[in-house]
Amino acid sequence: SQKIEQNSEALNIQEGKTATLTCNYTNYSPAYLQWYRQDPGRGPVFLLLIRENEKEKRKERLKVTFDTxxxxxxxHITASQPADSATYLCALDFLDDKIIFGKGTRLHILP
Amino acid sequence: DVKVTQSSRYLVKRTGEKVFLECVQDMDHENMFWYRQDPGLGLRLIYFSYDVKMKEKGDIPEGYSVSREKKERFSLILESASTNQTSMYLCASRTTGYTEAFFGQGTRLTVV
Known part of the structure; x- marks a missing residue:
């Protein structure tokens, strides 16, 4: 069956350390992969997109890798800050324009 | 700035009622989506549309229908609301191609 799995429901990381979140998928062949941030009571907000032929993408303190x-x-969020605390969603992006999301990982950055 | 606006932030409806959730985007996007979000289940795709009058089923279309008569507006219809449709509903839009999706603020629907 098709599945998108994000490594854990919740992750606690000490401020200043690097937070690493994982997204695994089975029986899908996405063309692209996206990451979003969601704060409580709000819709998700786009962070980064990576193509299937790209190994790595960076934006400020964020880094995404994609191994097909x-x-x-x-x-990855480097030099993490309490303001980075949120739920992070990975999303698979397909040729037919559909986007499918994982369940998300709640990240807590501890001061 | 792209804006995706959902008609209601909170909605309470009775079992058996016909419910309309409206979503409007102001950036001339071709693609629009309806998701529902439940604790422990994440965001699940109900329907999406890639053009006016075109629609495709997502992973959980049962009990829902959609309408896209104009490019900027995508409506989700619950034909006969049931308590298991109590959820947060999120609309999103994006331009064609592999681009970011922009989300509305969500509608928290409670069916009693």
């Missing part, structure tokens, strides 16, 4: 052989993406 392993069917895995890693999302």
């Amino acid at each position: 052989t392993l069917k895995q993406s890693l999302f």
Whole structure:
């Protein structure tokens, strides 16, 4: 069956450390992969997009990798801050314009 | 700035009622989406539309229908609301191609 799995429901990271979130998928062949941030009571907000032929993408303190052989993406936040606390969603992006989301990981950055 | 506006922030409806959730975007986007979000289940795709009058079923279309008569507006219809349709409903839009999706603020629907 088709699945998108984000490594854990919740993750606690000490302020200043690097937070690493994982997204694994099975029986899908996405063309692109996206990451979003969602704060409580709000809609998701786009962070980064990576193509299937790109290995890595960076934006300020964020870094995303995409391994189509392993069917895995890693999302890193370096020098994490309490303001980075939120739910992070990975999303698979398909040729037919559909976008499918994982369940998300709640990240808590501890001061 | 792109704006995706959902007609209601909170809605309470009775079982069996016909419910309309409206979504309007102001950026001439071709693609529009309806998701529902439930604790432990994440965001699940109900329907999406890639053009006016065109629609495709998502993963959980049962009990829902959609309408897209104009490019900027995408409506989600619950033909006969049931308590298991109590949820947060999120609308999104984007331009064709592999681009970011913009989300509305969500409608928290309670069916009693």
